[in-house]
Amino acid sequence: MFNYKDRLITINNTIFKTEMIIDNIRDFIKEKAAEFGAKIENEHNKSYVERRNIGQEALKDNGAFFGFIHPEEEISGPFHDFSLTIFPNDQNKAWLVCLGIGSNGFKNDYELATYPGLRRLFSKLINERGFCKSDFSDIDTSLPKKITGNDDLQHIKNTIRTYSKVLPVCQIIDNPESEDGKKIIAAFVAGYAKLREWPSNKDHRKAISEALSPFLKKAKIDDVKEIENLLNERKFIVLQGPPGTGKTRTAKMVAKNIGAQIFFTQFHAETSFSDFIYGIRPDVNNKELNYTELLGIFTEAVKYAKEHETEKIVLIIDEINRANLSNVLGPIFYLFEHKMEDSDVEIEIYPGFKISRLPENFNVIATMNTADRSLAVVDFALRRRFAWYTLKPKLIESKDFYKDDFCRIQEIFDWYATSNELSLQPGQGYFLASSDQEMSYRIKHEIFPLIKEYLQEGLVRSSKEEFNNYFQVRINQSLFE
Known part of the structure; x- marks a missing residue:
């Protein structure tokens, strides 16, 4: 009821x-x-x-x-x-x-x-x-x-x-x-x-x-181990990230950890096919006009890989996006196809030396600074052929690491920067110093000019007062003097 x-x-x-x-x-x-x-x-x-x-x-x-x-x-x-x-x-x-x-x-x-x-x-x-x-x-x-x-x-x-x-x-x-x-x-x-x-x-x-x-909380990632695994799978990778994140150092560490023979080069605006692959140069020591062959670092590394099949080879290309990649790579661009099947197309690297695919023991680790706004954009064809790994600014354990300065700069970027502008944040390398005086010098002569340049280019503009306050308190210097 x-x-x-x-x-x-x-x-x-x-x-x-x-x-x-x-x-x-x-x-x-x-x-x-x-x-x-x-x-x-x-x-x-x-x-x-x-x-x-x-x-x-x-x-x-x-x-x-x-x-x-x-x-x-x-x-x-x-x-x-x-x-x-x-x-x-x-x-x-x-x-x-x-x-x-x-x-x-x-x-x-x-x-x-x-x-x-x-x-x-x-x-x-x-x-x-x-x-x-x-x-x-x-x-x-x-x-x-x-x-x-x-x-x-x-x-x-x-x-x-x-x-x-x-x-x-x-x-x-x-x-x-x-x-x-x-x-x-x-x-x-x-x-x-x-x-x-x-x-x-x-x-x-x-x-x-x-x-x-x-x-x-972020899961702790062992970048070196992750990159080793990626290199084993993809063979050709680009490490990208802001300045100071240890891209070149990490590339060398990965190559060393896998026991590879290292070949190293750094691209710049004038790097050409003849520098990287093959060219000829006049013999200035001869009274008559003669030319000598010049094997580029890529060709040297590939030849070494073919002659030493039991060894691992890593070609490190620092600042890969500083050069005109179409001009530098030329016809060898074709060879970087991921998991290339046996091909009947042979690419002539230099007279008398042709290959249809890169040796199995040949690897490439390139680095790219995402904060350099003046560099050429990497085209989609290259992006497809390489795997990409981003190194981000991170806290590190070191008595020489100035954590408070790093965290303050990171906090400002995290609050005000767009997703694209996050790639401008100075990495941990900027915050390593052996004394307070050295750190103050680094802030005054490295970080301060970098942030000022960003703002002048119209980047992270909404953060200007926060940065100005940080620099005024830290080094008694204004961004707007």
């Missing part, structure tokens, strides 16, 4: 439990905000305005929400700019934690929305049950069906559709009070703290770092 009283007690207990959970999470995010540097002392010095619509009617209609908005906004009504928003429910179903944008669009945060680092950060905080827009300034595109049509969110589907265009990041959380649930929520609060620039001391920054670290 239906017992209305028992049913009412069950409903009331459920509502009470839901309200307790919501209050617990509200307290949790405010505690985290304080840890991350948020100020809430008075109306004139606060870091956020708390918004909440968590009454029984809102829960019943599945329109409940709570979170933080820009401190200049009102406590009610439509608002502008980025918010931290959480959508709860009273049905023991999934919650949704989001970085949102007020329905009034942008007032103070539009420029912030264009910073690549903001998207870069929040994209790391979500898993396969989350979503991150490719453009945070976009308030015209709706969420994909992955979210709007998600079975776990059908109880708040109307709410999601209402805010679909202004939720650049969202993550489904099954149990907000679980360890994993709180970890995700804390990370979103930490991300919001970073975009609002709440931290003002070392403790705040440490707390934010600890909240984000589970999501930002």
Whole structure:
């Protein structure tokens, strides 16, 4: 028999439990905000305005929400700019934690929305049950069906559709009070703290770092081992990356590790076919006009490989994109085809020496500086024939490594640089010095001119004030003098 009283007690207990959970999470995010540097002392010095619509009617209609908005906004009504928003429910179903944008669009945060680092950060905080827009300034595109049509969110589907265009990041959380649930929520609060620039001391920054670290950890990759495996599979590879990432050093280390005979050359703008493959030169020591043959480094390496079939040969071509590759490679370009089958086409390397394929024991490791904007673009035909491996700036273990300077420069690039501009970040080699004085000299005479040149070329321009502040504090020098 239906017992209305028992049913009412069950409903009331459920509502009470839901309200307790919501209050617990509200307290949790405010505690985290304080840890991350948020100020809430008075109306004139606060870091956020708390918004909440968590009454029984809102829960019943599945329109409940709570979170933080820009401190200049009102406590009610439509608002502008980025918010931290959480959508709860009273049905023991999934919650949704989001970085949102007020329905009034942008007032103070539009420029912030264009910073690549903001998207870069929040994209790391979500898993396969989350979503991150490719453009945070976009308030015209709706969420994909992955979210709007998600079975776990059908109880708040109307709410999601209402805010679909202004939720650049969202993550489904099954149990907000679980360890994993709180970890995700804390990370979103930490991300919001970073975009609002709440931290003002070392403790705040440490707390934010600890909240984000589970999501930002990168798997340690042994570049040398990875490149060895790639070389074994592909034979012809290019190591690309910003200056200072150890491309040439790594190429030599890989060749040494596999016990290869090394042939080395460095390309430049005037490198030609006759330098690299074969040419003739006048004999200046002879009174009569005579010419002598000149075997290029490529030909020497190939001949050696054919004559020493049991040895591994590695030809290292440093700065491969500094030369006009079509002119330098000429007909041998054909020979670099990956997994070339036996061919009846013979390429004449020089008079009397023809080959139809490169020796099995012959390998090439080339390097390419991705920050050199004046170099020729490598064409797609060459890209298809070579495998490509990117070396990125990274922390290294060394008593001579100035980690704080490296991390500060990396932080600026990570926040302001586009995906293409990340290839300009100075590598770890720039931050190796035997003394504080030497490091100051390196910053003043190497890193400072490099960054200044980038800015003059219109690159990473949104970061100019951050870089200027860094250099003024570090070496008492302004980028704009």
